[in-house]
Amino acid sequence: MLELNGVNSFYGKAHILRDLSFSIDAGEVVSLLGRNGAGKTTTVKSIMQLVRPASGSIRFQGDELTRLPTHRVAKLGIGYVPEERRIFTDLTISENLEVGRQPTRAGVFEWTEEILFELFPNLAERRSNRGKALSGGSSRCCRLRER
Ligand SMILES: Nc1ncnc2c1ncn2[C@@H]1O[C@H](COP(=O)(O)OP(=O)(O)OP(=O)(O)O)[C@@H](O)[C@H]1O
Ligand SMILES: [Mg+2]
Structure with missing residues (x-):
């Protein structure tokens, strides 16, 4: 359902994700574990295209996500709950x-x-x-x- 192949992501010159590959089948529940700063959030942001991978492929139900705008990734059905609050403080x-x-x-x-x-x-x-x-x-x- 979701497949990452050889994904490399950077912040400037800092090389964070190095040839990351994994796949998740429909119905699977997967947790990413790792020390602080290991790259878990960067992995999720790379899937959402909030961080643009420099190379590699990310496919969701057959669609290539790399280089799609983030709102198109969301429209394909991937939700992202950021660790920050990101709610409208003045709305109920x-x-x-x-x-x-x-x-x-x-x-x-x-x-x-x-x-x-x-x-x-x-x-x-x-x-x-x-x-x-x-x-x-x-x-x-x-x-x-x-x-
Ligand atoms: N916007 C950014 N600019 C530069 N470096 C960043 C940025 N965001 C994260 N980093 C660096 O990238 C690396 C991976 O960070 P990331 O947030 O993906 O880690 P994490 O595994 O989610 O950590 P935590 O368990 O603390 O949430 C860290 O070294 C971090 O300092
Ligand atoms: Mg994190």
Whole structure:
């Protein structure tokens, strides 16, 4: 489903990902483990094309992702939950969820506010609170709808 082959990514002259290759099948749950600074976030950013790999191939369901703009990668169905908060601090929790709503697509499970609030009841209680009032963990729950 997702296949990286010989990926090399840099920040300036710093060579971070060196010939990285792995593949993930549909239905697999995969964790990337490594010491701080090992390149886990850079790997995910390279998949999303937030970092542009200098060489190598990244294919998702047959589509080559390298050199696609990030929004096209997202449209192909890859979600990215950044470790930073990245929510709109002056919008309410409900409004933040609405902003991230993706158009309905055939065969793609659709998050609704109700489903998310069932999973995270403490967000439901605070749906009218502004984003800036959320803890770090809660703000990441709020971003989970970007699957
Ligand atoms: N924007 C950047 N500019 C320059 N160097 C960067 C940048 N982001 C990360 N790095 C460097 O790239 C290397 C890999 O960083 P990365 O964030 O991918 O690590 P990580 O495995 O996610 O670490 P952590 O466990 O701390 O989250 C580190 O040496 C880091 O200092
Ligand atoms: Mg990281």
